[in-house]
Amino acid sequence: MHLFATYKASADPPWGGNGVIRHYVTSIGDPIDGWKLADIPEFEQPDPIDVSLVKVGHEYRAYYRVGKGGGIQWASSRDLVQWSNHGKCLGAVNAPPKRRGFGYQEAPYVFHWRDRYWMLTDPHKGLAVFHSGDGIHWEQQASILDEPGTGTADATLARHPSVAVVDDRAFIFYHTEPNRPYPTPPAEQRTPRQKISFLQMAELKIREGVLTCDRNADIDLDVAKP
Numbered sequence: 001m002h003l004f005a006t007y008k009a010s011a012d013p014p015w016g017g018n019g020v021i022r023h024y025v026t027s028i029g030d031p032i033d034g035w036k037l038a039d040i041p042e043f044e045q046p047d048p049i050d051v052s053l054v055k056v057g058h059e060y061r062a063y064y065r066v067g068k069g070g071g072i073q074w075a076s077s078r079d080l081v082q083w084s085n086h087g088k089c090l091g092a093v094n095a096p097p098k099r100r101g102f103g104y105q106e107a108p109y110v111f112h113w114r115d116r117y118w119m120l121t122d123p124h125k126g127l128a129v130f131h132s133g134d135g136i137h138w139e140q141q142a143s144i145l146d147e148p149g150t151g152t153a154d155a156t157l158a159r160h161p162s163v164a165v166v167d168d169r170a171f172i173f174y175h176t177e178p179n180r181p182y183p184t185p186p187a188e189q190r191t192p193r194q195k196i197s198f199l200q201m202a203e204l205k206i207r208e209g210v211l212t213c214d215r216n217a218d219i220d221l222d223v224a225k226p
Contacts (some may be wrong), residue, residue, distance in 0.1 A: 001026050002080055003035060004062065006049040014187040016200050018047040021064060024078065040180050041083050044073050050107045050160075054117070063089065063108045063119065072108050072121065074136075090166065092140035093130050100140065102128065107160040110135070114206055115169045120144075120161045120172075124182065129156050129172070141210055145174065145202075149215040152179045155199035158215070163204065170204040172213060 003024040021043055026034035031092020043051075047067030054061055062075045062083065071094040076085045088094045097103040102123035117135040121128045130138040135223045145158030145224030158174040175197045180190070187195075202215045 001028055001031060002038075004041075004051045005051060006051070018067065019049045019202070021048050021051045021062075039081060041046075041075070041081075042085075042089070043075055043076075043083065044070060044085050046070070052162075053110045054110045054112060054135065056112075056117075059108070061135060063110045065108060072105070072119075089119075089138055090136055091130070091138035093121070093138045095140070100128070101125075101143075109161050109163060111163045111165060111170070113163075113165050113204075114168070118163075118211060120163070122158075122160050123164050124157065124159075124184070127161055131211070144211065144213045145172075145215055151200070151216065154200050154215060156180065157182065158200070171219070172202050172204050173199060174202075175199055193211075 005024065006019050006021055007022045008019045010016055020040055022040055023038045024035045025038045026036065041062070043062065043064060044066050048064050050206065051062050051064040058078065060077050060080055062077070064073060066073050071088045073088050075085045077083045092100065102125055105120040105121040105123040107127060111118055117132040119130040119132070119138060126143045128143050129141045131141060132138045148155040156177055156178045158175050159176065162172045162174055164171045166172070177195065177197050179194045179196055181194065184190070200215070201219065202213050203217065203219050204211045
């Protein structure tokens with residue numbers, strides 16, 4: 001098993017300064033306590049964080065955010081050890097802010113579903129959505145989860161997503177900070193209550209080629225009886 005995670009040496013100053021992405025490994029039989037540092041990939045600098053991986057054919061692709069205006073970039077590898085950096089993602093992902101409808105974005109998450117590659121990012125305005133036929137050239141569509149939900153602790157913006165594709169269905173997991181004000185004051189000026197996070201789940205749909213998500217809809221799951 002492999003894990004690629006953002007690492008920062010401390011939380012001082014707020015957000016911990018520059019980060020790196022670390023590669024950890026463990027066996028399937030020890031998924032909790034067995035993680036060991038394998039290496040630190042040579043991704044683009046400075047401050048690479050928030051990595052997401054997807055397998056395309058015989059290669060792996062990593063998508064991550066780079067600091068100081070580096071945008072969302074990507075790299076490829078055959079073995080998860082030797083990486084080739086390819087620079088900024090092409091197309092709408094790194095388009096000028098006026099074209100995208102927002103400036104800053106973080107936490108890119110890429111997955112393959114129904115013959116397309118999808119990228120979700122977090123611009124602090126719901127989740128931005130991009131799609132691609134090859135995982136290289138990206139087009140933008142309307143954002144999702146940018147309106148408050150009605151569920152417990154869900155009446156706020158969705159943040160930092162991940163997606164599980166199960167058969168022909170896709171389920172999104174995201175966190176919320178229902179007590180956090182937007183625009184957000186610096187971290188050191190927020191109270192502990194304003195930093196409380198909750199994990200939420202919803203089902204993704206595709207309607208006329210557009211990715212959608214009704215965060216208030218019930219999810220029908222086949223759950224095995226004990």
